[in-house]
Amino acid sequence: MSEIFDIASQYARHLATRQGLIANNIANANTPGFTPQDAMPFSIDNIGSAKMENSVDRPQAETLHSGNGVDLDQELHAAWEVTRNYTLNNAITKAFHRIALATIKA
Numbered sequence: 001m002s003e004i005f006d007i008a009s010q011y012a013r014h015l016a017t018r019q020g021l022i023a024n025n026i027a028n029a030n031t032p033g034f035t036p037q038d039a040m041p042f043s044i045d046n047i048g049s050a051k052m053e054n055s056v057d058r059p060q061a062e063t064l065h066s067g068n069g070v071d072l073d074q075e076l077h078a079a080w081e082v083t084r085n086y087t088l089n090n091a092i093t094k095a096f097h098r099i100a101l102a103t104i105k106a
Helices: 002-027 072-105
Strands: 037-039 043-046 049-051 055-057
Touching: 002 037, 002 072
Parallel strands: none
Antiparallel strands: 037 055, 043 049
């Protein structure tokens, strides 16, 4: 059961890292030559082991008038995805926590 909580914890850290990268992209939306970054997708190599790759440059569809590739619509959508995934991860973790407590009390 502890593997579930370990994976959920690592996923929460991954989401926090991704949110930080997105915030940095938004903060540099007017910086000429800035290349937006994103976190590599979260993956589980095997049960009980989770892995998060480093950040990578996000592929740019076009260079905007500011001289960089930050698309605020794309960044805000990514921020919404992080919020949604964090809320889901938190709800699942709470449910497993309640199951664990019920098992111990029984």
